[in-house]
Amino acid sequence: MTHNAIAKNQHHAGGRVTLTTVPKVRLYVERQEKREGWFVHIGHVTERGRWRTEPHAHPKYGQVIFVRNGRGVMNLEGSSVPFEGPCALLLPTECVHGLDYEIDVDRWVVTIEVAYLTQVNSKLHEFIQLWAMPRVIPLSYADEAAAEFFSLISRLEQEVALRATGHVIGTEALLTSLLLMLVRGTRLEQVDNEGTTRSEIRLADRFRELIDAHYHEGLPLQDYASMMAVSLVQLRAACASATGQSPTKMIHARLITEARRHLIFGDQSMEQIAFLLGFSDAAYFTRFFRKEVGQTPSVFRITARQQPHRAKAG
Template structure:
């Protein structure tokens, strides 16, 4: 738990973590938007520093061109045609090579949750950032391009049933990506859907409380289920124990802060709710295989040494 001394320290020092960015919508009056499509027409090389969108999920369709996506400190190359899938809160930076042609589909979190509820594989699909290549056939890239165009048309129209039309095209678009990603679709019975919903609620609670060092029973009580039910659901839908899921969320935030922030290891330990830095270091080493300081040096060196690949001349 965070002590009084630690709390006082956090009020005196501004913590540098990953910036959260709100989406710029080109219609200021569109306060009730839930899906947005933007065609990026900037010429030349284009780069964004690592950031996160806490209230949106995004699909970036790169029709042609190539670049590097920085995911949690790891630099992953991509080349169009492809789709970059960025879940809510995913820390990412993008470095596009010259004149990459791309569309950005942004989906508001509450609406994305509704879409995910239609098919439990969607929840697994959005659980991790992905680069989905569409280069295996000309038809795949063109089909996705056409879906983006249809989605834009529905957004721009004022026809009867506009929202239904948007939802239909968006669902088709996500289903195409899901199939391209070749996710395991074998477990789709009713019990599995219930487990997925329960685990999704658990993940949201973890996001809210992972720095508070809550007992597992507190999470179960907030969800009005027993510990047995929670453990069984996590094993079924996430292949992890609930404790492991909490630890994974802490490690994710620790890694982000070590790579992108300027806090010391001791400061990060207190910020994440650990009583002392030594315990945090042991915990991190057990989960990651390196001490926090070693991980920070290795991750930053990797980020600095990799270069952007060049296409054919």
């Protein structure tokens, strides 16, 4: 893995400073397969001994890490989450995570390019739910589940490497089976999606992409609907059907996610965070955060930083 970290302070024209809280990481696969193009990559990590990474995010792909045996702790958006094999660590695009593997953890890393992942997710509503948040998914929920998952990983690795006739279709079929196993091993939020159409799923997914690009601008819902060339009624109906949430709730959830990251990993003041997230002032940001989270930003920051996972990796 090679890190292409964005500096914490980046200066722009006019002297304004944009602060970033965590490094954005690019994988070796982006160099290795740039000329041929890639959409899925499988890597078997063979390093011996303990392995630790600082919190970082992947802007262009999602990952499934299959821990066949061993254990460790994941720093997930500032929270310490233990895991033990056999299990799968599901890491959506832009998810902030750090990993602390104990001695000689046997693991495979499935890296999926974000545009291709979006295409696969549109096949099943539950896939979108699965990738809506990072997860640790035990693979002991059924007899032979871990062995079956390992078999799928191995076949997927072979399919990607061979690039034989029909390898795109073959890769998609194996990846779909892999994600289906994860869905069946995960307790997803129950959403009444009977009658949800593929167009509604695609619309809700496109709305998520636009939120990621514009959440800090404070745009009204009508602007989002206009960018997608749909009415507000269509947008609200699609979000309710595909996600069980209103468009406003989805925007608020994204703002809270980013606010948590700034509070845990950054050194900005409340005024700076409010400005970066598009709030008119710190008091408005504090009221919004307290309503959504149940405590003020300053209390949340103090509590989060008192936890032992704040110690840096050696």
